[in-house]
Amino acid sequence: MELDALSDALRLAVDPPSGIGVAELQDLVRGDSEEEWDIATAAHHFNISPHALRYYERIGLLSVPRNSAGHRRYDSAAIRRLVFITRMRVSGMAIADLQRYIDLVEAGPDSVPARLDLLMEHRDTLRNQITQLQLSLAATEYKIASYTERPPT
Amino acid sequence: MELDALSDALRLAVDPPSGIGVAELQDLVRGDSEEEWDIATAAHHFNISPHALRYYERIGLLSVPRNSAGHRRYDSAAIRRLVFITRMRVSGMAIADLQRYIDLVEAGPDSVPARLDLLMEHRDTLRNQITQLQLSLAATEYKIASYTERPPT
DNA sequence: CCTTGCGTTGGAGCGCGCTCGAAGCCATAG
DNA sequence: CTATGGCTTCGAGCGCGCTCCAACGCAAGG
Numbered sequence: 172m173e174l175d176a177l178s179d180a181l182r183l184a185v186d187p188p189s190g191i192g193v194a195e196l197q198d199l200v201r202g203d204s205e206e207e208w209d210i211a212t213a214a215h216h217f218n219i220s221p222h223a224l225r226y227y228e229r230i231g232l233l234s235v236p237r238n239s240a241g242h243r244r245y246d247s248a249a250i251r252r253l254v255f256i257t258r259m260r261v262s263g264m265a266i267a268d269l270q271r272y273i274d275l276v277e278a279g280p281d282s283v284p285a286r287l288d289l290l291m292e293h294r295d296t297l298r299n300q301i302t303q304l305q306l307s308l309a310a311t312e313y314k315i316a317s318y319t320e321r322p323p324t
Numbered sequence: 325m326e327l328d329a330l331s332d333a334l335r336l337a338v339d340p341p342s343g344i345g346v347a348e349l350q351d352l353v354r355g356d357s358e359e360e361w362d363i364a365t366a367a368h369h370f371n372i373s374p375h376a377l378r379y380y381e382r383i384g385l386l387s388v389p390r391n392s393a394g395h396r397r398y399d400s401a402a403i404r405r406l407v408f409i410t411r412m413r414v415s416g417m418a419i420a421d422l423q424r425y426i427d428l429v430e431a432g433p434d435s436v437p438a439r440l441d442l443l444m445e446h447r448d449t450l451r452n453q454i455t456q457l458q459l460s461l462a463a464t465e466y467k468i469a470s471y472t473e474r475p476p477t
Numbered sequence: 478c479c480t481t482g483c484g485t486t487g488g489a490g491c492g493c494g495c496t497c498g499a500a501g502c503c504a505t506a507g
Numbered sequence: 508c509t510a511t512g513g514c515t516t517c518g519a520g521c522g523c524g525c526t527c528c529a530a531c532g533c534a535a536g537g
Binding site (some may be wrong): 372373374375376393394395413418419420 | 527
């Protein structure tokens with residue numbers, strides 16, 4: 172089911188860092204919610220610093236509305252964007268690539284093929300990273316075993 | 325079999341970057357080989373720059389003998405150490421942690437328990453990284469599918 | 478013999494991704 | 508009414524991991 176897949180993707184996107192529920196996030200991402208976050212709340216939920224959030228905005232990765240006092244209010248659009256940004260960052264995408272992708276998104280539907288290229292490239296990078304790490308894990312486990320199963324050499 | 329495990333670990337350690345055979349590397353690592361590498365050869369086999377190799381030596385990750393002309397000759401001990409260093413680096417271990425581990429190695433057998441602690445911590449880190457990346461991969465594949473299976477929203 | 482090329486050293490520089498400081502605004506608590 | 512604390516902006520600073528530069532040495536090929 173498509174909704175299940177979306178649910179999974181969202182779960183993956185936010186489960187580890189903090190305490191927000193997947194259901195609530197889905198509401199936010201769908202735009203079903205009126206809730207907006209201040210910078211401290213957003214920083215907490217995405218497990219990054221307020222400094223980093225301002226930095227992302229400064230370099231044009233997203234734009235965030237302000238309230239009457241000029242304070243940032245992270246609405247569902249901003250939160251949706253941050254879900255994507257943090258996921259890509261965690262998976263090792265460079266900020267420059269992220270910027271390229273986001274520029275494509277804002278360029279409209281014509282950029283879909285180019286976005287697909289970027290995503291598929293990133294997918295391959297992820298697969299390679301996973302393979303590398305699995306090899307490293309195997310080597311590390313071997314080393315641990317060689318220390319524990321026998322007197323050290 | 326233990327030798328198979330070692331073979332696997334070594335294969336993992338050097339196969340992707342360059343063209344050296346696993347068998348030859350095993351010889352080198354065992355100390356069975358007389359072969360020594362100059363810095364360019366080592367850089368090539370480990371797929372890093374000569375600059376980085378000098379840097380590793382400068383910060384004390386390894387020591388490398390010199391020939392009569394003062395040029396570095398990477399012998400089997402240095403190569404063995406580099407196999408470990410590059411594997412740990414590729415798997416995301418910070419250089420500072422690598423230094424701590426190597427200091428323990430050079431402190432002698434008494435440090436084995438401390439080394440095990442470090443290795444097990446690293447193993448856990450690797451497992452977490454792999455999990456994260458698999459989630460990112462799933463999210464990316466979902467996004468690709470949503471672009472290709474239907475008209476873009 | 479001399480050029481070409483790879484090596485050496487110490488130290489400075491750089492790109493990335495934040496991270497922090499200074500100066501100031503606004504709001505709520507005492 | 509004021510003080511505290513969290514937010515704002517702009518710009519500078521920083522830690523990591525290299526990366527490069529300058530000045531020089533040696534060595535094999537033409």
